[in-house]
Amino acid sequence: MSLLVILVLTNLLAPLAGLLGRRAGRDAGWPIAAALLVLAAGLVSAWNGRADPAGVSEAVPWMPTLGISFHLRLDGLGLFFGLLVLVIGAVVIAYSARYLGRGRHAAFYSLMTFFAAAMLGLVLADDVVLLFVMWEFTTLCSFLLIARSGPHARDPAIRTFLVTFAGGLCLLVAAVAMWVATGTTRLSEILVDDVWSTSPGLAAFVAVLIALAAFTKSAQFPFHAWLPDAMVAITPVSAYLHAAAMVKAGIYLMLRFSTALSEVPVWNVLLISVGLFTALMGAVFALQRHDLKELLAYSTVSQLGFLTATIGIGTSYAVVGAVVHVAAHALFKSALFMSLGVIDHQAGSRDIRRLSGLARTMPVTAVVMTLAAVSMAGLPPLFGFVSKEAMFKAMAESPAPPAAVWLVGAVAVLAASFTFAYSARMVITIFPGRPAADPPKEASAAFLAPVALVSVAGLALGLAGVLAEPLLGAASAAVAGPDAEPHLGLWHGFAPELYMSLVVFALGGALVLARRRMDRFLDRKLSPVTGVGAVEAFRNGSVALGERVGDLTRTDAPYRHLVPPVAVLVLLTVVGVSTVDVPPLHGDVTDPLDWILLGVVLVGVLLALGVRSRIALVTIIGVVGFAVALWFFELGAADVALTQLLVEILTVVVIVLLLNRLPSTFHRTGRRRTTTAAVVAVLAGASAAVAVWALTGRRGLSDAGRYYLTEGETETGGTNVVNTILVDFRALDTLGELTVLGVAGIAIVVALESRGLLPKLHSPITEPPGSPISDAEDNTMILRVADRLLGPVIVVLSLFFLLRGHSQPGGGFIAALIGAAGIALVYLAAQDDRVSRLDLPYLKLIGAGVVVAVGVGLLGLVEGSFLRPLHFYVLDVHITTALIFDVGVYLAVVGVILAAISRLGVEEKEPPPLRRVGSTAVPTQGPRPTTTTAEPHHPSTAPLDRSRVRVLERQAGPAAGNAAGTSAGAAAERTDRHRGDDS
Numbered sequence: 001m002s003l004l005v006i007l008v009l010t011n012l013l014a015p016l017a018g019l020l021g022r023r024a025g026r027d028a029g030w031p032i033a034a035a036l037l038v039l040a041a042g043l044v045s046a047w048n049g050r051a052d053p054a055g056v057s058e059a060v061p062w063m064p065t066l067g068i069s070f071h072l073r074l075d076g077l078g079l080f081f082g083l084l085v086l087v088i089g090a091v092v093i094a095y096s097a098r099y100l101g102r103g104r105h106a107a108f109y110s111l112m113t114f115f116a117a118a119m120l121g122l123v124l125a126d127d128v129v130l131l132f133v134m135w136e137f138t139t140l141c142s143f144l145l146i147a148r149s150g151p152h153a154r155d156p157a158i159r160t161f162l163v164t165f166a167g168g169l170c171l172l173v174a175a176v177a178m179w180v181a182t183g184t185t186r187l188s189e190i191l192v193d194d195v196w197s198t199s200p201g202l203a204a205f206v207a208v209l210i211a212l213a214a215f216t217k218s219a220q221f222p223f224h225a226w227l228p229d230a231m232v233a234i235t236p237v238s239a240y241l242h243a244a245a246m247v248k249a250g251i252y253l254m255l256r257f258s259t260a261l262s263e264v265p266v267w268n269v270l271l272i273s274v275g276l277f278t279a280l281m282g283a284v285f286a287l288q289r290h291d292l293k294e295l296l297a298y299s300t301v302s303q304l305g306f307l308t309a310t311i312g313i314g315t316s317y318a319v320v321g322a323v324v325h326v327a328a329h330a331l332f333k334s335a336l337f338m339s340l341g342v343i344d345h346q347a348g349s350r351d352i353r354r355l356s357g358l359a360r361t362m363p364v365t366a367v368v369m370t371l372a373a374v375s376m377a378g379l380p381p382l383f384g385f386v387s388k389e390a391m392f393k394a395m396a397e398s399p400a401p402p403a404a405v406w407l408v409g410a411v412a413v414l415a416a417s418f419t420f421a422y423s424a425r426m427v428i429t430i431f432p433g434r435p436a437a438d439p440p441k442e443a444s445a446a447f448l449a450p451v452a453l454v455s456v457a458g459l460a461l462g463l464a465g466v467l468a469e470p471l472l473g474a475a476s477a478a479v480a481g482p483d484a485e486p487h488l489g490l491w492h493g494f495a496p497e498l499y500m501s502l503v504v505f506a507l508g509g510a511l512v513l514a515r516r517r518m519d520r521f522l523d524r525k526l527s528p529v530t531g532v533g534a535v536e537a538f539r540n541g542s543v544a545l546g547e548r549v550g551d552l553t554r555t556d557a558p559y560r561h562l563v564p565p566v567a568v569l570v571l572l573t574v575v576g577v578s579t580v581d582v583p584p585l586h587g588d589v590t591d592p593l594d595w596i597l598l599g600v601v602l603v604g605v606l607l608a609l610g611v612r613s614r615i616a617l618v619t620i621i622g623v624v625g626f627a628v629a630l631w632f633f634e635l636g637a638a639d640v641a642l643t644q645l646l647v648e649i650l651t652v653v654v655i656v657l658l659l660n661r662l663p664s665t666f667h668r669t670g671r672r673r674t675t676t677a678a679v680v681a682v683l684a685g686a687s688a689a690v691a692v693w694a695l696t697g698r699r700g701l702s703d704a705g706r707y708y709l710t711e712g713e714t715e716t717g718g719t720n721v722v723n724t725i726l727v728d729f730r731a732l733d734t735l736g737e738l739t740v741l742g743v744a745g746i747a748i749v750v751a752l753e754s755r756g757l758l759p760k761l762h763s764p765i766t767e768p769p770g771s772p773i774s775d776a777e778d779n780t781m782i783l784r785v786a787d788r789l790l791g792p793v794i795v796v797l798s799l800f801f802l803l804r805g806h807s808q809p810g811g812g813f814i815a816a817l818i819g820a821a822g823i824a825l826v827y828l829a830a831q832d833d834r835v836s837r838l839d840l841p842y843l844k845l846i847g848a849g850v851v852v853a854v855g856v857g858l859l860g861l862v863e864g865s866f867l868r869p870l871h872f873y874v875l876d877v878h879i880t881t882a883l884i885f886d887v888g889v890y891l892a893v894v895g896v897i898l899a900a901i902s903r904l905g906v907e908e909k910e911p912p913p914l915r916r917v918g919s920t921a922v923p924t925q926g927p928r929p930t931t932t933t934a935e936p937h938h939p940s941t942a943p944l945d946r947s948r949v950r951v952l953e954r955q956a957g958p959a960a961g962n963a964a965g966t967s968a969g970a971a972a973e974r975t976d977r978h979r980g981d982d983s
Contacts, residue, residue, distance in 0.1 A: 001042035003058045003072040003124060010039055010086075010117040018110030028109055029097030036090035036116060040083055047079050055079075055478065057126065057188075061864040068185050070861070073126035076474030080323065081123040081252050083471070088244035088334055089116040091450045095338050096236040098447035099345060107148060112240065115141040119245045123252055126187045128175040135171055135213075135249065139164045142246050146233045153232040159535045160226040164246075167216025167223070171253075174209035177202065191260045200264070207267040210257050211274075218250030218304045221278045225531020228285075228297040235341035238293065242300045243334035251304065251326060254311045255319065259479055262314035271312025276411045279305030283418030287425065288522045292340040292350040295422060296333070299376065302419060303329050309412070310391045313398045316480040321390035323475045324486055327468065328375060328387035328458065335372035335455040339365060342447060343430070346440035352426065357435030362442045366431045368455040375458040377423035378416060378504065380490050383461040385501070388416065390486070392497035409496075413503050420508025425515055465489055566684045573687035577694065593634050600627040612665045615656075622652050638809040639722040642801075646817035650897060653824045657904040717871060717878055718806035726811065727882040727889075731867040734885075735853050738892050742846040745896035749843065752903045783829035794822035802890055806882060812889030819890070820897035827901050842898040849892025856885040 013035055020028035046056055055075030062070040074082070093112060100108070118137035125131040139161065147157035179185050181202055182193045196203045214220070219227035227247065231238060241247065254271065261267040282302030289295040307329070310322045342365050343358065344350045359366040375384030395412055398405050442448075461468050465488025476484035492498070511518055553561065604624035611617050625648035633641035669677075701709075708729065712721050716728040726734050798819040805811030859881055860868035869882040 001045050003046055003056060003074055004060060004070075006039055006042050006046065007072065007117070007121055007124060009042075010036075010120055011114070013039075014110050014114035014117060017113040018106040021106040021109035022104050025102055026097050026100040026105055028105065029093045029095075029100075032109055032113060033090040033094035033097075036086045036093065036113075040086035040090070043074070043079065043082050043086065046074055059126075060861055062127075062130075062861070062866060064865055068129050069127060070130060071126035071186060072124045073188060074124060076471075076476070076478035077252075077255060077323075078123045078478075080327075080471055080475035081248065082120055084244045084248065084326070084330055085116055085119040085123065088330055088454070089113075089240060091454055092236050092240045092243070092334065092338070095239070095341070095447070095450040098444060099234075099236055099338075099341055108145075108234075108236075111141055111145050111148070112236070115145065115240065115245055119249065122249055127185050128178060128187055128190065129185050131187060132168070132172050132175050135217075135253075136165075136168050138217075138246055138249050139168055142230070142241060145237045145241075146230050149233050149237075155536075156226075156229045156232050159532065159539065160230050162539060163216050163223050163226045163535060167213040167250075170209045170216075171213035174206050174213065177206055177209070187256075191257070196260050197263070203261065203264045204266045207257075207261045207264045208270065210253060210261070211267065211270050214250035214253045214308075215274065216250070217253070218247050218308065219278075219301050220250075220274050220305060220308055221281060222531065222534070224278060224282065224301045225535055227301055228294055229532050229535075231293045231297050235293070235337055235344065238297075239334050239337035239341070242296070242337060243330045247300065247304055248326065248330075251307050251311075251322070254308065255322060255479055258311050258314065258319060259481075268312050268314050272309045272408060275305045275307070275309030275312055276408065276415065277305070278302070279309065279415040280411060280418070281305075283415050283422065284522070286422040287418060287518065290351055290353050292343070292352060292426065292430075293337075295352075295426060296336055296340065299419070299422060300333060302415060303333070303376075306391060306412070306415070309408070310394050313394050313400075315394060315397065315399065316476075316484040317390075317397060318394035319480040320472075320476045320484050320486045321387070321392075321394040323472050324390045324468075324488065325387035327461075327472060328383045331454050331458040331461075332372040332375040332382075332384055335368060335451055335458065336376065338451040339369035339372065339455075342443045342451060343369075343440075345447075346443055348440075352429045354436075355430040356433035357431075357439065359431040361435050361439040364442060364448055364452070368448065368452045370427050370431065371455045371459055373423045373427045375462070377420045377508070378501065379420075381459070381462045383458045383465070386462055386465050386488050386490065388504075389492070389497045389501060390488075392500045393492075393495065396496035396500070409500060413500050413507070416500075416504040417507035417511060420504055421511035421515070421518070424508070424512045428512070461488075462490065562684075563680060566680050566687075569687045570683045573690050577690060580694070591634070594631070597627050597631045597634070600624075601631075614659050614662060614664060614666065617666075618652060618655050618659070622648055625651070637722075639720070639811065639814065642809060642814050643817065646814065646821060649821055650817065650824060653828070654900050654904065657901070716806070716869065716882065717880055718882070720805060720807055720809065720811070722809075723805045723811040723886075724882075726813075727806075727885050728869050731857070731869075731882070731885060734889065735857065735867065738853055738889055739850055741896055742850050742892050745846050745892075745899045746843065748896075748899050749903055783825070787825055787829040790825065791822060794818060794825070798822065802886060803883070805886060806880065812886030813893055815886075816890045816893035816897075819894050823894070823898055824901060840898055840902075842895045842902060845891050845895030845898065847895075849888045849890070849895060852888030852891060853885055854888075856881050856888065 013032070017028065017032045020031060024031075048056075055073055055078065057071070057073045059072070060070040062068050089112070093109070096105075096108070096112075115138065118134050118141055122131065122134035122138060125134055142164070143157050143161040146153055146160055175185075178190050178195075181195045181199065182190050184190060216223045219225075227242075230241070233241070279302045282298045282300075282305055286295050286298035286302060289298060303325075307322050307325055310318050310325070312318075340350060343355065343362070346362065346365075347355060347358070349355060371382065375382035378385050378388035392409070392412065395408050396405065398408065400408070469486055469488055472486050472488070473484070476486060555561075601624050604620050604627065608617055608620045608624070611620065625644065629641050629644035629648065632644055708721050708725055712724045712729075713719050716724045718724045718728070798815045800815075801810035801818055802812060802815035803810075805815065857867040859870055860866050863870060867885075869880050869885070871878065871880050873879065
């Protein structure tokens with residue numbers, strides 16, 4: 001199976017997993033796990049037993065002008081980590097099928113599957129740019145999975161994101177430095193380049209950056225705090241994150257660069273010193289914890305420290321030891337986390353001080369968890385013993401000076417002794433003894449099966465390590481060469497690693513025997529500074545610094561924001577006029593119609609300066625905008641003219657909605673401020689006029705413009721040069737602008753809802769007795785008739801301009817503005833903003849537009865480049881994917897305008913108005929009554945008393961609403977609540 005196909009299928013599985021999670025609930029875990037195992041089999045099929053360390057390579061052009069391609073490579077190391085990601089992911093997701101409560105779990109399954117896809121892309125990436133992108137995707141997935149655990153997970157998720165994102169920046173700088181130094185982004189070529197030996201300064205610089213990136217991801221000191229902090233996530237997330245994802249990304253990165261950087265001293269010293277310190281620190285902190293999840297979190301920090309130090313040794317066998325321990329750690333750590341999830345699920349607690357005697361009531365859980373703990377402690381015959389001896393052997397055979405070898409070995413033995421102690425403490429505390437008064441029952445077989453699978457696998461590989469030698473040997477050889485051969489067995493004779501293990505058993509056993517004394521000794525604060533506190537202090541300091549910087553421009557006065565750019569504009573104009581040689585004019589300068597339209601604009605501007613009414617100002621500015629639109633049309637820019645005209649129409653609608661929340665007139669300003677504003681305006685206008693006079697019409701058509709005009713139709717099949725530039729030649733720019741526009745639409749909604757702006761009318765419109773607007777139904781009759789007549793016409797016109805845009809004036813943006821004008825008509829024709837027909841999913845429209853545009857861009861990869869339009873014929877009709885791209889533009893623009901009209905035009909806290917039915921005032925919603933007992937209604941003398949209606953509804957509504965909301969919330973909580981840490 002192709003590597004690209006496997007990666008694409010893994011990514012497509014993410015949305016499919018979300019759909020399954022919505023439809024099948026927690027049981028969706030079984031088919032998703034099966035799919036991941038099928039993809040793992042496909043990965044093995046792609047490898048096909050190759051002995052060539054180069055492995056399998058595939059490439060798809062991505063950004064060819066920059067020399068960046070979607071390079072994928074499957075060598076032994078990629079195969080090993082890819083299987084780790086997919087197989088452990090399948091086990092954890094199968095476990096989730098019984099860990100999760102009943103209900104919908106679309107987000108969980110979708111994010112977990114995309115997490116697996118991001119990790120798979122990371123280990124298969126053979127391009128440093130692609131590597132960085134996948135690296136950041138894993139950061140994003142972990143953030144979202146942690147954050148979705150509830151309000152209490154917000155701060156830990158943010159701290160995790162800050163630390164790991166900082167590491168991503170280090171990786172980005174390293175990628176750019178390697179690209180510049182080697183002239184390629186191909187990772188396999190970079191690793192064998194001569195630059196590592198010929199440029200020691202660059203090698204040291206890149207080594208530090210790579211190490212920092214890996215340290216943040218793999219929770220090494222001083223970046224370790226995020227991993228225990230992230231334990232607010234539910235247990236399946238923790239199991240996957242610790243065993244096969246996220247933290248393993250840092251280990252993979254260090255292994256991938258280990259050979260290239262093995263001769264760089266700063267690399268070796270940094271990895272060994274930080275790794276050993278982290279291993280010892282994490283083990284001691286684990287001994288202090290009473291919560292099983294926190295204990296296992298710090299144990300992961302410690303184990304990752306062992307791996308980091310081993311990689312830092314730099315020998316071939318060090319790579320072997322690290323690879324073997326990665327496999328062992330994945331097995332016993334996933335088993336331990338899933339076991340504690342079972343205990344928490346059944347017993348309702350993770351505190352080892354409250355758990356005892358579980359071996360009697362949960363014997364299967366006790367067995368599988370004990371096997372995993374024994375493997376973590378490094379006792380035979382478990383696989384953890386084999387991997388620990390491999391690391392000890394690498395340390396004992398280090399080429400460092402003897403004193404350094406002894407120091408490294410001593411610290412490693414001490415840290416391993418603490419590992420033995422906390423592993424034993426976990427087992428001998430919760431399983432022996434007398435059960436509680438209400439002992440928990442054993443979990444179901446389906447719940448325990450995934451746990452037992454990985455736990456027993458650790459025992460099987462310990463007894464028959466030869467089964468894992470081909471895979472682990474291929475992984476080691478891909479990095480360190482064919483000499484890196486693992487010999488996985490329980491006995492290798494009387495060697496240094498055996499003596500080191502015996503010392504660990506002796507010291508660890510002594511710590512277990514003296515555990516009460518050790519608990520009293522460790523039951524104190526070992527450091528005045530905590531890692532979480534340091535990250536939080538950095539976060540708060542960054543926010544405070546940002547506020548101080550923002551204070552420099554934090555003002556609502558527009559002129560304070562306009563003065564700096566205007567000053568720069570004037571300066572550029574002065575410099576340009578005095579230094580640039582202005583060529584003579586080409587052709588006719590003006591036309592009589594230009595002066596007429598200019599006079600209209602000038603009159604409008606002068607009138608705008610003198611009015612104090614906001615409505616009058618909007619009217620005058622609208623006239624100026626229409627004049628500019630006519631000017632564009634007269635100059636031959638039909639697309640620009642249409643855009644200007646439609647924008648003016650919609651701008652007036654949106655501004656009128658805003659005027660309802662502002663005073664009706666402008667406040668008076670002092671003479672000094674007026675003079676300053678006039679000077680700034682004149683300088684800005686003069687600068688713009690000079691720039692236009694100097695640049696417009698004084699030079700021939702540029703080479704790019706000539707190419708667009710002469711080759712546009714041949715290259716794109718379209719004759720509208722404006723549209724072909726937007727959706728063909730410069731589609732990436734349009735996609736960026738489209739994304740910004742979508743974010744702006746979301747920001748409108750968020751700002752209005754989060755700041756409480758919607759219900760605050762500055763000057764609400766009152767209805768005097770006898771006013772023509774006192775009856776909304778009569779007042780909107782003309783617009784409702786126009787809506788019925790023009791609505792279908794506007795829809796057809798919108799689609800017409802969308803379809804013709806590639807060859808005639810039009811396109812997605814103009815068509816969307818026409819459709820939005822129809823939406824504005826629907827809104828204005830409604831009797832009331834709360835009963836208008838605008839209840840449309842505007843956020844989904846925005847998202848759909850961006851997704852469609854990006855999807856079209858991905859289709860372009862078929863032709864070798866992102867966003868390259870594809871051309872094909874249907875019944876002799878020429879079709880291009882640029883049209884589909886325009887559809888994405890259309891959806892996003894309509895969504896943004898709909899969001900603005902819907903949110904700015906709706907008064908959320910007001911009840912629907914009453915309408916007159918005969919002599920009765922009834923709500924506008926619901927059927928008309930056939931009889932009435934209400935008092936007679938006389939519009940001329942008794943206008944609709946909306947305030948009385950509002951008071952009555954406010955008295956009755958909240959109670960009913962709260963009761964309904966409480967009932968619905970309780971039902972949702974009962975449905976979606978997870979046992980233990982997922983509640």
